[in-house]
Amino acid sequence: MVIELSHVSWKREEQWILQDVSWRVKAGEHWCLVGLNGSGKTTLLRLVNGYIWPTSGSVRVLGRLFGETDVRALRKEIGWVSSSLLQQLHGHETAERIVLSGKYASIGLYDQPTPAEWEKARSLLEMFGCGNLIQRKYDTLSQGERQRVLIARALMADPALLILDEPCVGLDLLAREQVLRMIEGIATQPDAPTLIYVTHYIEEVMPCFSKTLLLKQGCVHTQGQTSEVLTSSGLSRFFGVPLEVSRRQGRYWLDHMSLEPFATGNGMGEKR
Numbered sequence: 001m002v003i004e005l006s007h008v009s010w011k012r013e014e015q016w017i018l019q020d021v022s023w024r025v026k027a028g029e030h031w032c033l034v035g036l037n038g039s040g041k042t043t044l045l046r047l048v049n050g051y052i053w054p055t056s057g058s059v060r061v062l063g064r065l066f067g068e069t070d071v072r073a074l075r076k077e078i079g080w081v082s083s084s085l086l087q088q089l090h091g092h093e094t095a096e097r098i099v100l101s102g103k104y105a106s107i108g109l110y111d112q113p114t115p116a117e118w119e120k121a122r123s124l125l126e127m128f129g130c131g132n133l134i135q136r137k138y139d140t141l142s143q144g145e146r147q148r149v150l151i152a153r154a155l156m157a158d159p160a161l162l163i164l165d166e167p168c169v170g171l172d173l174l175a176r177e178q179v180l181r182m183i184e185g186i187a188t189q190p191d192a193p194t195l196i197y198v199t200h201y202i203e204e205v206m207p208c209f210s211k212t213l214l215l216k217q218g219c220v221h222t223q224g225q226t227s228e229v230l231t232s233s234g235l236s237r238f239f240g241v242p243l244e245v246s247r248r249q250g251r252y253w254l255d256h257m258s259l260e261p262f263a264t265g266n267g268m269g270e271k272r
């Protein structure tokens with residue numbers, strides 16, 4: 001089991017941010033985590049990374065039970081891509097050095113990488129179409145280029161678990177599609193890490209994400225096979241408004257959404 005959360009709750013300032021979340025991610029599965037703003041997605045992932053501790057319930061990640069393991073050592077096996085990281089990185093560093101810093105899970109590069117590690121950083125950048133950016137300063141890169149560099153950085157340490165927290169935020173249509181295909185490519189490698197992908201948009205759910213968890217107000221609303229979770233009726237119930245979803249070539253598309261409340265006998269047609 002890669003992630004095992006059992007009846008996890010987290011309380012802050014007299015408010016339950018997560019409540020009774022149980023979630024099991026098996027090796028070889030790739031999951032999408034979908035929820036509205038403030039539903040608790042990032043909090044859930046911070047728990048998985050050991051940045052916060054549950055108020056109640058138990059967390060086991062990569063076979064290690066929190067409370068009995070050194071979470072700092074465990075974190076080296078978890079890749080993490082999020083917009084908060086974008087702001088922390090040093091803009092004057094080259095793309096190559098940013099990628100290399102992923103090996104040491106550090107924000108700057110303070111260690112002396114081996115020739116093989118320099119080579120690996122370059123080949124990761126080349127693999128993701130950033131071969132021409134190796135020596136470019138990070139703050140001169142476009143948002144789409146930065147996201148690709150960050151994903152390469154997260155892969156530098158060969159993580160067993162790769163968490164992608166809204167990696168397509170701020171990307172144009174083309175850049176988003178490039179990043180999504182890159183992620184699909186990572187998932188289909190023979191020695192792929194387990195991927196957890198956080199998004200607000202069902203169009204970003206690539207075919208590799210065969211499992212989905214819908215989080216609502218800190219609670220698990222639904223979890224299971226993506227094809228059974230991302231349906232018109234399921235998502236209409238989740239968002240509380242009538243909507244229609246269709247599935248084409250393994251991807252999910254929002255065809256129609258109403259902001260009007262449900263009419264009686266709402267006729268939420270099932271369309272897959």
Ligand SMILES: Nc1ncnc2c1ncn2[C@@H]1O[C@H](COP(=O)(O)OP(=O)(O)OP(=O)(O)O)[C@@H](O)[C@H]1O
Binds near residue numbers: 036
């Ligand atoms: N340290 C904290 N103290 C108090 N409240 C917190 C803390 N961390 C998160 N929250 C609250 O918990 C709720 C869930 O936040 P979280 O960032 O996990 O949501 P999210 O689903 O990731 O949202 P978004 O999609 O907008 O990124 C929010 O209402 C947030 O204000």
